[in-house]
Amino acid sequence: MAVLSGLLTGALLLLTAPMAHAEGDGLVRQEVTFRGGRGLVLHGTVLSNNGPPGAKPGIVLVGGSGSGPREEYRQEAEAFARAGITTLVYDKRTIGYSLLHRDFGLLADDAVAGVRLLQSRSGVNPRQVGLWGFSEGGWVAPLAAARSTDVAFVVTIGGSGYDPLRTQTWNLATHLRHQGVGAPFRRTVAGPAAQFVASTGRFPAAGYDPLPALERLHRTPVLALWGDHDTQVPPQESAQVFREALARAGNRHAVIGFVAGGAHNGHRTSDGFDRIGGPPFHGKKLGELAPGYAQTMTSWVRAVAAGHPPASSAAAAPGQALATTPVPGHTWYAWLAPALLLLGFAAYPVSALLRRGPVLRPVRWLAGLGLLAVVATVACSIAVFVAGDGVAAPVVWGRPALWLVAQGLAVAVLVSACLSAVALRRRPLTWNRAAWLRLAPVGLAAVGFLPWAVWWGLAA
Template identity: 60%
Template sequence: MPRSAARPLRPVALVMVLLSAVVPVWLSSPDAHAANADGRHNGLIRHDGRIRNDGLIRDEVTFRGGAGLPLHGTVVAPASPARHEVRAPGIVLLGGSGPGPRTEYRQEAETLARAGIVTLVFDKRTVGYSTLHRDFGLLADDALAGVRLLRSRTGVDPSTVGLWGFSEGGWVAPLAAARSGDVAYVITIGGSGLDPLRTQTWNLTTHLRHRRITGSFPHAVAGPAAQLLYSAGLFPAADYDPLPVLARLRQPVLALWGAYDNQVPPAESARIFQRTLGKAGNRRVTIRFLPGAAHNGHRTTDGFDRLGGPRFAGNPLGALAPGYADTMASWVWAVAAGRAPSSSAFPAPHQQAVSTPLPGGTGYEAAALALLLTGFAGYAVTGIRRPATRCRPARRLAVLGLTTVVGTPLCTLSIYVAGEGVAAPVIAGRPLAWLLLQLCAVGVLALTAVTATSAWRHRNRYTRATRTRLIALVTAGALFLPWALHWGLLAG
């Protein structure tokens, strides 16, 4: 997996400690092992089959994923085969970002099983995967371990076991399929054709607009804040490029997006999938948009709510959108029968905003932050020993400048950590915290002028060391102007 994020610069160690406390934001292993569901040992650690009154068999399994890590999952299968003439196809479900417990995808697993498709859903690893570290290659190893488990299961056709990847899984499933001919097909739902950081900035700014936050704040989140995250190495797998992987896919692909997807840019991603796979010669690519569906393919009115379905982490997941399960099941059975549909694509729904690539010059953010912190904090920390030589405007400038320079990235980066909800309350289209920072920025510029004037007028009162401190402080105030303009602190 490519990753070229620069290491944090040493001069900003202090602020990086602060940022690391609040920033996640949204990833060489030995082969994994699989197992037979009838209990024969083939890498399977545990197996416990149960038939419930809903007509489904659930086997609790533990198998070894990438680097030999035990992974816990459930194989869900119909009690009686849906189609007696063939062995059942199989599918491994790969969840989105975050902890990803298997219960989040219970609806998909059970619905596919009722359609006669043997389904494995498992808890995402917690070793080698964290807020600040993502290894898509390791997650792909886990996926292939799951494929091997289903391929060795009695009653499953080993030649028709595929992968389903949701959101982050839309990067992982193609990577796993490109690595192994054991994967018969790939389904993605809400997969992004863009790198993770660009995808996340589109996601956040879309949600900010939904909260009627306009002006410079969304720009600061998607621009300077994203640059700082990237240059500091605080956004995991920020520049992972999915295009080379898509270009290597030879398996049939069903790429789905909810018509109301507001977490990845659906129209852009669909064009990228269609163009990249088609250019690579894959003629079995089906692209569909699900009416009335959100990012996860579940029912919604606008993409921001969920209708029906079970609750997960206290929030409704939404019931599966009409046509979602039928589209997947009929497509899988067509592939299993050797009749994978030829490439086709539905027209894309309107996408409210186009994503923007990460602006260039990412090293500027850390360097500018270092200079400003040195100028403002240096004066505030060292001070002036003699009361007679103290410059009152300078002290105020140092404190206000330091507050603004630290507060601005923390305010914007908090959106990456906790979501757009932390932007409340909103006044005149601006988060209150952002509005206060904008007022502070004006104050910094005013105090810079006052301090420079006062220091020049009383220059004969100061020692050489004091004049040096004042020059450094006023220089920081002058450099603050382009920095504030870049962050949008002086914009509407």
């Protein structure tokens, strides 16, 4: 009975185990599951070729921001596998990761778990399994390598040298410029709007600093690449940050390079804003791999696996039309100022409900227009961070149409303030407690509105 039971158990395991299958392209694919950070079960595919036997290097692909289904990185996975590099590509976690929450440490744990999965497979050299990180993965992969000695090497494409908020601010400014939006509104997005977003604490991982992880990679070979038409992270500045951080770490095998004709993802583009060829993904073209992109990565990985990691070098960086703008942290004044203005303007209609103090029509207009102007100003610029640069359309005179509305409201506030001052001079009032409580808040709000409007770029 014991023998029969063992045979039945073995048969069941064989029936339920993931089966490897080869397709017409000569690659072998096997569906796998593994436990990532905090024990979450992740699903992926291991790809390999039917080449000669022997221990091969392995690589785990770490995707960019968003839901990150593995299909998005099929072209890269197949390119590595065809080159004899066993590849794991997996679906990003949906638990512990959302639009408003990012935990790069947790994502790094997932990546290290993927490395250990490949290390346990026959035909893979457990000492030569590394990470490939795209975009957000350019923060995650170095962090995983800094945490675990199991990571033998790191390849990044489109990794940012700055924190996520500064990176996103540059990304938005670059895309707004492409849409024809002028410098004044772009300065608003990169300045007060970004500081307001930071002050809310709702931008995910806004202040994550990639430098500590990079500076711990003193022995791990690194290949850091950027498309020369990258429009989502600043390629020139990021390359400099990577190069200097890895040099401080004493890393003698850090190669900094650029993909000719490559977009943010290293795929073909004409200007960074389009994608040429390639399979569709979520209704949009991914673009095919730029010429030489896959060859650059695979040849470098094979050299590292052969024990000959290339010496540190840095290619000449392409031009970068816009410079990044640092976003100060803990900018409490960014939300406090509009909050006080709203309170000041709202005090007048609230006191009207309580029937306290004098009623003046110009002041009534001032309070109403002031409320609208503050809300419109903040909402218009913050909407770019929430919904992307598409909300800037249509563009009129180098400004989003909604921003022109906010500027018009600002002018109306100033006109109303002047008319209110004239009305107060012409109408004698008894300045009792009720009058002060009704008129002082809106008056102070009107005075404070002018410098605030100038800071937010409404005057430009």
